Amino acid sequence: MSNAITTSEKPTACLALADGTLFYGMGFGATGTTVAEMCFNTAMTGYQEIMTDPSYAGQIVTFTFPHIGNTGVNAEDDETADPVSEGMIVKWDPTEPSNWRATAELSDWLQKRGRTGMGGVDTRRLTRAIRLQGAPHVALAYNPDGEFDIEALVAKARAFSGLVGLDLAKDVTCAQSYVWNEQRWAWPEGYTPRTQKGHKVVAIDFGAKRNILRCLASAGCDVTVLPASATAEEVLAHNPDGVFLSNGPGDPAATGAYAVPMIQGVLKADLPVFGICLGHQMLALALGAKTIKMNHGHHGANHPVKDRETGKVEITSMNHGFAVDAQTLPVGVKETHVSLFDGSNCGIRMADKPVFSVQYHPEASPGPMDSYYLFERFAAAMDARAQG
Numbered sequence: 001m002s003n004a005i006t007t008s009e010k011p012t013a014c015l016a017l018a019d020g021t022l023f024y025g026m027g028f029g030a031t032g033t034t035v036a037e038m039c040f041n042t043a044m045t046g047y048q049e050i051m052t053d054p055s056y057a058g059q060i061v062t063f064t065f066p067h068i069g070n071t072g073v074n075a076e077d078d079e080t081a082d083p084v085s086e087g088m089i090v091k092w093d094p095t096e097p098s099n100w101r102a103t104a105e106l107s108d109w110l111q112k113r114g115r116t117g118m119g120g121v122d123t124r125r126l127t128r129a130i131r132l133q134g135a136p137h138v139a140l141a142y143n144p145d146g147e148f149d150i151e152a153l154v155a156k157a158r159a160f161s162g163l164v165g166l167d168l169a170k171d172v173t174c175a176q177s178y179v180w181n182e183q184r185w186a187w188p189e190g191y192t193p194r195t196q197k198g199h200k201v202v203a204i205d206f207g208a209k210r211n212i213l214r215c216l217a218s219a220g221c222d223v224t225v226l227p228a229s230a231t232a233e234e235v236l237a238h239n240p241d242g243v244f245l246s247n248g249p250g251d252p253a254a255t256g257a258y259a260v261p262m263i264q265g266v267l268k269a270d271l272p273v274f275g276i277c278l279g280h281q282m283l284a285l286a287l288g289a290k291t292i293k294m295n296h297g298h299h300g301a302n303h304p305v306k307d308r309e310t311g312k313v314e315i316t317s318m319n320h321g322f323a324v325d326a327q328t329l330p331v332g333v334k335e336t337h338v339s340l341f342d343g344s345n346c347g348i349r350m351a352d353k354p355v356f357s358v359q360y361h362p363e364a365s366p367g368p369m370d371s372y373y374l375f376e377r378f379a380a381a382m383d384a385r386a387q388g
Ligand SMILES: NC(=O)CC[C@H](N)C(=O)O
Pocket: 055, 246, 247, 248, 249, 250, 251, 252, 276, 277, 278, 279, 319, 320, 321, 322, 323
């Protein structure tokens, strides 16, 4: 593959922003046109996990790290069965994979899954546009002939309604309940995980990443996963020791239209509750707070977060475009974590109950174990409840 930055080859892909700004590059993966919201992710590793994280539904990801694709894709890193991000923009065209785990090339893998990529893009310019405009609506077209109807592309980007008000959890949740058994594959050297007894946990799948379920299993949870549409009665019918609220795509207020009544019903049952990302946002909604759309959100693997209760700083992985408005937290709900990048809310807990949640991804481990304590805290809350 060649690179549009250094060659005069005719571009085969075009990205149109709703304001008419255009970016050209070399297409890879599936041909066709995709309409989505655009974000940028600053992580240097983990592109396969990012592309398969269900929370990216409705979004195309620009990678600020220039070398993406050079480790190919493998059989282990998928966070769900198929890529969920709508497409990817990278600086350099992906090279031949060079990694002992690689089983396929990124472009073939994307093509089989109907997702488009574009390489040879000035991703710094694009990232600046995202920061200045705030998550633009875009249309990405890949046509090997290099012919583009620019007016139609810009019109498609303009016609996209954006993520505000969109319930996307319904598109990525599981169709039926299932039991999850697999544990984390690896622990950093010297780390001894707590061994617990089996706690019955119901995990609500709003678009759950597999590694979250693995971390719950490793913390001693017997996990039953229920679809996003589960009611409080359906959750409580499993007689759980604790309830987990997963990450997921879209607007928390939109999914909250049906998930908040479920969460409120669970809260009445006085069970330990733990939420991550979309789960965090909807727990906050259920407790009476509000969520807001951020300008360009947080997407990366080096986000420092301060635990306000211990003063400790965790290096976290993040992927969110909405946030809990800490000003709206009711009495009895504490802000436990804040972003050291912009002071936005990154965690809450109820003052008098083992009900807590974080905005970031403790399972994603850039720290690498900085935030794993949250899974053990959830298990410890279930231990304490069992002991009365
Ligand atoms: N990772 C997530 O769960 C994302 C939550 C939500 N969709 C947001 O963008 O803020």
